[in-house]
Amino acid sequence: MKSTLILTILTAGLMLNTGCEKQEDKSVMTSPAESSNKLSGAKTEIQKTAQAVVEDAKETVSSYTAKAEDVAKETVQSYTVKAEEILSEITEPVTAVKEKVATYSQPELMARVEQYKQSILEKKEQLSGLTSQLKDLSMMELLSEKGAALKEQASRYTEQLSALKERYGIYIDKLKTLGVNLPDLPL
Structure with missing residues (x-):
């Protein structure tokens, strides 16, 4: 789960970097304010993606924990001790x-x-x-x-x-x- 989060963040960073390189290749100059806005937007997207990955991981862990507890209860109940x-x-x-x-x-x-x-x-x-x-x-x-x-x-x-x-x-x-x-x- 951590590796998925890291991979997602790295991919987003690579995409941002590629986008910046393309602008440099076209020799399009942007103002510092525009660059800051684009960077802020990208940062927000990365945060949203990271948060979604974390929420998904929490749900998965909760699901597996609930299943494990059910199996444990069923197993204990299968033994009858008088x-x-x-x-x-x-x-x-x-x-x-x-x-x-x-x-x-x-x-x-x-x-x-x-x-x-x-x-x-x-x-x-x-x-x-x-x-x-x-x-x-x-x-x-x-x-x-x-x-x-x-x-x-x-x-x-x-x-x-x-x-x-x-x-x-x-x-x-x-x-x-x-x-x-x-x-x-x-x-």
Whole structure:
């Protein structure tokens, strides 16, 4: 695109130069004001041409960018990752998860990261609900079986959330090593 712009400017300059040579050959003398007007007009034409080339290049880049984003979305959507798969990974050792992550393609990693993100948000919501239930309990209810059960469940959710975040970080790190721009993925 830059080469097209440069070529256009050089061609316009050559045409202007050729026009000046022809006038010199005919021995037609022009006043400095006329020369200045012609030069100004030529400069304006070159600027218009350059601006048109730049606008065309912007449109082309935008078009290709939009197409690439569509293809990327379709590719990621072609991988279906269920929440159960993600939740089953929290019981696996971190080293095993790292080994699996190393074998995934970029679209599969992106699909899994999206599902991790959803699972983390759901787990946060569940934990928030349990926390508000615990806050609503009286001191006697906190010491009862109901309070103990809610505390135990909140503890499990906290552990699960921590494990999800840790494994999510593994996926994010792998995507970063692949050079993927992650503006909206981290939580």
